[in-house]
Amino acid sequence: MANSNKGKVVLVGAGPGDIGLLTLNGKQWLEKADVILYDHLVNPDILRFTQKSTEVIYVGKKAGVASMEQEEINQLLISKAREGKTVVRLKGGDPFLFGRGGEEIQAVQKAGIPFVIVPGVTSVTGVAAYAGIPLTHRNLSSTLSIITGSNEKKQGDIHIDWEKIAARSGTLVFLMGARKLPLIVEKLLRFGKNPDTPIAVVQWGTTARQKTWVGTLGTIVEISAQDKILPPALTIIGEVVNLRPVTEWYEHLPLFGKTVVVTRKGDQAESMIDRLRELGAEPFFFPVIETIAPDDWSPMDNALNNLSQYQGLIFTSVNGVRFFAERLKVIDQDIRELKGLRVFTIGPKTAEAVRDLGIRVDVVPENFVAESLIESMKNIEGQRFLLARAAVAREILPEQLRKMGAIVDVVPAYQTILPDTPADELAKRLTAGSIDVITFTSSSTVTNFLALTGEKLLPAIKKAKIACIGPVTEKTAQVAGLNVDIVPEQYTVSSLIDAIEAYFHH
Template sequence: MPTIGTVYLVGAGPGDPGLLTLRAAELLRRADVVVYDALVNPAILTLARPEAERVFGGRRAGEGPADRTAVMDLIATRAREGKTVVRLKGGDPYVFGRGGEEALYLAEAGIPFEVVPGVSSFVAVPAYAGVPVTHRGYSSRLVILTGHADPESPECPVDWAAEARLPGTKVVLMGTAQMGRIAEVLLRHGMAPDTPVMVTQWGTTARQRSVVATLATIGSELARAGLGAPGVAVIGEVVRLREKLNWYERRPLFGQRVVVTRAREQAAALSRPLAELGAEVWEVPVIKTAPPRRRRDVMDALLELNSYDWLVFTSPNGVSAFFDFFFQRFQDLRDLGGARIAAVGPGTAERLRQLHLQVDLVPEEALATKVAETMANYMSLENLRICLLRAEVANPDLPKALEEHGAIVDDIAVYRTVAETEGNDETARRLREEGADWITFTSGSTVEHFHQRFDLPKLLGRFPTLRLASIGPETSRALAGLGLAPTVEAREHTIPGLVAAIRDHVIAERLVASR
């Protein structure tokens, strides 16, 4: 009989993956099973291992109540199989999240469990909307209330009449639908009509929207704005600070949901700067690298390194893959020989410099004709031997252009790009159902494999405001093959260049809209 595994009741925070605790991230990376709720940002699920079982254990919009007994039975079964189970809940498990009920179930079933607190929406959402829930000059009392029940029902768990007479900040969770009626009860029992109120929907995410009004007008203002669940309301004088403290909604990419399609191990280099500018980033890796089918070609090239005049690398992946093979054969970087080195693109050049290699040539444009022209202008290529180190399936124009300048080219595949299909099903589902603002492409292969999985023209047809961002001309050419054009193409064909292109476009759009 296997040892019983542990169940971890983990708070996922209010939406922004950056608010996940270190302990939560550690447990997700260890988990065999992750059971998550609807309010969990799908980006957080990418922290779990690709082979981990992912189970939706909540209720989505338009569905009936979740069968909580079935969910808990599943969790207990997996734990009895000796598995590590993370029960991932939005916000904090013990703040209006039924975490206490689930902990009792596990205790009574004899299942070992731990509770990992999360950042609760009652403090995070107001903070992201520019409102501190306490402030020495405004409020030294804070109360957190549930607002899901009819405030005038005898079964209502909150004494709103008593709350009307008490000072301080009132934070109301799950009360957006009832906020108008709650305001009426508070007014009727003596709360000042000009008391400021803020209601924020989808706080800490790209969809964050806030309505600020007074107790007398909040019901009509919410109806006019069409705000719904999930929402957090703040009632009290601290709301007056929002105008000065509204930091999150002023970030350059606030409100933009950006999809990153790079390979999983490379995604962070693009995701991180986008998130720091305020974007909500969804990682949907559609490619991964694998060894080439003809490894013998690489081995032969390694034995002939001293005979080459140029080594040409066309991507950072090509650099990494080649030197993985190189150091299996050689122990000393000096065995690379005396060949000159060309890098197609600044990202490729940077990867080579990280190995302390001098890059002799970096063409300004990552186009085959431009690469060949730049090399030919640098020196005559007549009868020079060039080793082209790149992906197994690659554009044939580059070796052809080099040969037209008289070069003798060995086109060596050091890796191949294959489809990534593991570990992002929930994000992919949300993308198909909800769309995004941007999809970023960093290579022709990301375009190809994304299209194979999602049918890019069809996705654009369903979400007409969806925009495409390309890192450079070769990637844009792949989009053109689908009859599409990118909204932006990076001027500098690098990750920072791609981020800058998106940022500048969004800022320009907002300037036009504000005129």
């Protein structure tokens, strides 16, 4: 995407943590970016919206320790933009609210670089909403004060006018104040704030790791010391905190607090990720399969140019349908060539993909496995079938159909390869015991997942619950040494998520 024209810097607010709170405008810029510089509190899952070729650079700060100084970040933004690139500066929350966004844009503007600013959902409103605390309320609070709780100068005090802050009657929100909580409370009490004033501290807000502590100015320091509340945390002070028992919702969702690894390939994972988020889970996207064209198209082309010799066409996956349809276009054919062919599919999603092409599906077996399709195919002796599938797959379907007297031409429509998905973050989470469920939607997802994670992580993997889409995938997992905890009655992704919900609900 980079060109000889002057590049630009796009300052994007990533929101407070939940990937669903990224704005549409922010997502569009991520999809177009040549370079991305992102901070510590940005949900790394957001980076899946980038192109494969995008250069991704971490410039975050954790526990006050910067991986790169601010001046270096400014210079990097400028130098990358001067290469003619679209540079996205991705910041947690909103970049203009205690995010140093103003400083960075000043530097970019001074260098004569064009810039765009994309606001984000600030943690102030996002975290409060997910904690079930309205920041204003007609009967309780008509003012809102947003205050930084951190101190860049590494001195003990925070440079604010405590007397004026303590005198305010509305809601006070402190960002980045977990480590300074005793100081904040001590100052507010010293300048006259009532010790019975309600207070809430929300850690990891808007994520499945969210935890909320509620107390008063008189009790919260003891609570914090006892439970060792660490950053990132947002502190809300005021009468609106008392509304939480009525308005809290997020922490009551059925899969709240559960982190679920999604191993499906990128373009097929979105609906699964969205559904898990709706149920309160944190989807951890770890794609273990990439589908590409077969090494040789000639078997497929030969079959497509001679479709009249077939009585039936069999699809076993959505990928098979997609690559088949794309190849039909490439060789200048269309769906009219399928006239008179009976179409057989495994699974409702595969059938849906065929119908989306305007083609009628004749047979979808009751159970979504090859064995069930075989049972539903009667009186096929002497008939010829085209099976468009992955280059490597189970042989039970063509073998059984041939035993029943059919002629089966198996042609590769695509092949699956191991993507270069980095496993570092997953390894950290597995080792820390913060992965609750690992989902597998095919045998190849099991094999590839274990290949990408390696033997060292196997003990940690075994501590998570294993959820498989059906008995074939379950058997592959068991052969690999995994204990399978969850298998749905219907072999669909939707049923798999239902089964995960039921497992934890009961």
